[in-house]
Amino acid sequence: MSVKYTEDHEWIKVDGEIATIGISAYATKQLGDVVFVELPEIGADMEKGDEAAVVESVKAASEVYAPIGGEVTEVNEALEDAPETVNASPDGDGWFLKLKIKDASELDGLMDEAKYKAYCESL
Known part of the structure; x- marks a missing residue:
């Protein structure tokens, strides 16, 4: 199962047509102690870039x-x-949501682990 990352520090793991989404360890370090999480409704339709x-x-x-x-x-x-x-x-265990993938080609623009690590080091 490959993991991809965004510049906004989300990660996505794809298993068949289902994608699990969460935030990276880098993001949690920047945020500090998480005290509340608001999750989307099951059945909600998301477009790439929508607030999830x-x-x-x-x-x-x-x-x-x-x-x-x-x-x-x-x-x-x-x-x-x-x-x-x-x-x-x-x-x-800190994942947020799972999506049924609409267009797998959208994964192509995301970073792999090595690129993401280099991106974080450049910040």
């Missing part, structure tokens, strides 16, 4: 954008009671 979720930390509130378009098939309801999971496991 909201993360609030002790420092700031930040949007999580859809790296690709698709239909929301699942949200990580555990984050509503335990938003700190985003900090503890940003690329694991």
Whole structure:
């Protein structure tokens, strides 16, 4: 399962026609302790770049954008009671939502792990 990244620090893992989306460890370090997560509705239709979720930390509130378009098939309801999971496991249990992919070619514009690491180092 390959992982791709956006310049806004979202990650996306694709498994068949389902994509899991979360935010990177870099993003959680910038945000600080996450205290609240607002998730989208299941069945919502997202276009690439749409606001998919909201993360609030002790420092700031930040949007999580859809790296690709698709239909929301699942949200990580555990984050509503335990938003700190985003900090503890940003690329694991701290995922936000799953999308049924609308157009897989939208993945082509995203960064692989090596490019993303270099991008973060340049910030």
